[in-house]
Amino acid sequence: MHAPDEDRTLDDLAERLQRDDPRFAAAFAQGLPCRPREYRRGVAWLTLAVGLGLLGMGIVFGHGLLLAGGLVVSGAAGHLFDPNREHIRRGTPPPS
Template identity: 85%
Template sequence: MHAHDEDRQLDGLADRLRHDDPRFAADFARGRPCRPREYRRGTAWLTLAVGLALLGAGIALGHGLLLAGGLVVSGAAGHLFDPNREQIRRGTPPPS
């Protein structure tokens, strides 16, 4: 493989990274990279906390609607923890 081919492959990888996660690519270029998108789960933890709070309130108060809402929100939070959810939504297969 020639150096020119390798440079072209690296440029392609950099372009894909900028397209997939612009925040990570910009921070990486500045020398202080943030976590890649797959590992940023702040929203997932917050959603899970709200879901569990609703679930606990539903159990404590004996209120079926709070209980059901807590189960639904907790289930949605579980989906947010999937690191490949963005790729699945775009229709690209996850890496093997």
């Protein structure tokens, strides 16, 4: 049998999972596989492809604005690959 403290801890964990990633929590409740948010990186890959495309066009055409734009967009895409980027939205220090 579970102690009341253990049940409360499990309920708190379930609430936090629902709040942090509702899609994953719903899939988990239904028994369907769903990757957690920190492993969904489709937008990051798309942003990186656009940034590298701009960078390549800037090199081919010798256009400084395309080069700079490609570097900026590629840098932003690199930031999107960070699995612990949630702390930035909340304004808290990163987890150690």
